[in-house]
Amino acid sequence: MSHRFLDAFPREIRDQIYTYILTSSSSPSNAVTLSPWTFEVTRSLSLLRTCKQIQRECKEIIWRHNGLYLRCPTEIFTRFSSLMEVDGLRLRRIRHMDIVLELLDKDDLEWILSGLKALVQLTHVGSGSLESITLLAIHERPRGVNEFLEEMHLMCSGDWVDGRLFAAMPDNDIETTLVFKSSWPHFSNWGKQRWLREMLLNRSDTTALLKEIHTIFGGELLIDGSLLFKDGEQVAKTSKLNPRDGEIKIVPSRVPLAARSW
Known part of the structure; x- marks a missing residue:
């Protein structure tokens, strides 16, 4: 040509x-x-x-x-907003939130960020006690009996949210921690899932998106335990985020958004 x-x-x-x-x-x-x-x-x-x-x-x-959407407002935003209305008293006791995603690439981070915006008020003094939000991608799944049971719970009891399966995990007697899991539609059997995730991985740089997350929540943002942003400043040159098997930890500022100097 x-x-x-x-x-x-x-x-x-x-x-x-x-x-x-x-x-x-x-x-x-x-x-x-x-x-x-x-x-x-x-x-x-x-x-x-x-x-x-x-x-x-x-x-x-x-x-x-396959029904996976990122529109405004997203269903995940609506879901988290309704949690605030229906289960607000319990959420105000939650100190930690863990969310497991298929990948920590740009596509899935954009999706989950749209929902996290509904939870910002839980980080404000007097409105909630949320001290951290952890986003995880687990390369090998299931990784053990508990992982397998959680996957089965997601498949059997999960709701379709923006085309993804999404569910809170069964109560494990940790009253201060709330765990969610999500997954794409099951395009193929277990043997093909890892290969397919690699094919569908969006390799675009996520630094700007991570900065947006930090701007919304303030405080600190860590990648696999290493500090990337703190109080509005980037303290490391690169994110070094592993989208296949990584961790993003948000430690929100407890100062109300309107009172932040930056």
């Missing part, structure tokens, strides 16, 4: 080409389902390895066909 693919075709035409390639012949209504998992599906996903822009555009097609 005399012109690059991305220059020769507008986005609307590119989307039609992606859909045609990613759609399995056994899928109904020309839907990109990735299921049943076949050699044809595996081969078509090699398109995501072409370049970063094509990978991002193909991933948007896959998300749209």
Whole structure:
């Protein structure tokens, strides 16, 4: 071709080409389902390895066909907002919140941040006692009996929130800690999940998004135990966030947002 693919075709035409390639012949209504998992599906996903822009555009097609959305307001924001209204007294006793995501890449961080905005008031003196929010991605799942039971609970009792399975984990008698888990739709069996997460990983830099999280909550933001932001200042040059098996810990400022000097 005399012109690059991305220059020769507008986005609307590119989307039609992606859909045609990613759609399995056994899928109904020309839907990109990735299921049943076949050699044809595996081969078509090699398109995501072409370049970063094509990978991002193909991933948007896959998300749209499988019901994963990031719109405003998101369902996760509505879910956390309703928690504040229905279970506000209990939430005001919560000191720590853990949320497990498929990946800590830009896409999933944007999604969960949209929901966390509803919880900011829990970090303010007089409104709540939330001392930390931890976001986790676990590369190997399930990792043991407890992990397996949590996965089964998510599959059996989880609700669909923005196209993802989302559920609070069973009470483990830790009254001050609230644990949530989320997962993408089960595109494939256990043996393909790790490979598929790698294919769908958004490799865009997340530093700006992490800064936005810190701006909202203040205090400190740590990556795998290392301090990245503190009181509005970036204290490390890079985030070094592992999106496959990492941890983001938010230690909010207890000063009301309106009173912050920065």
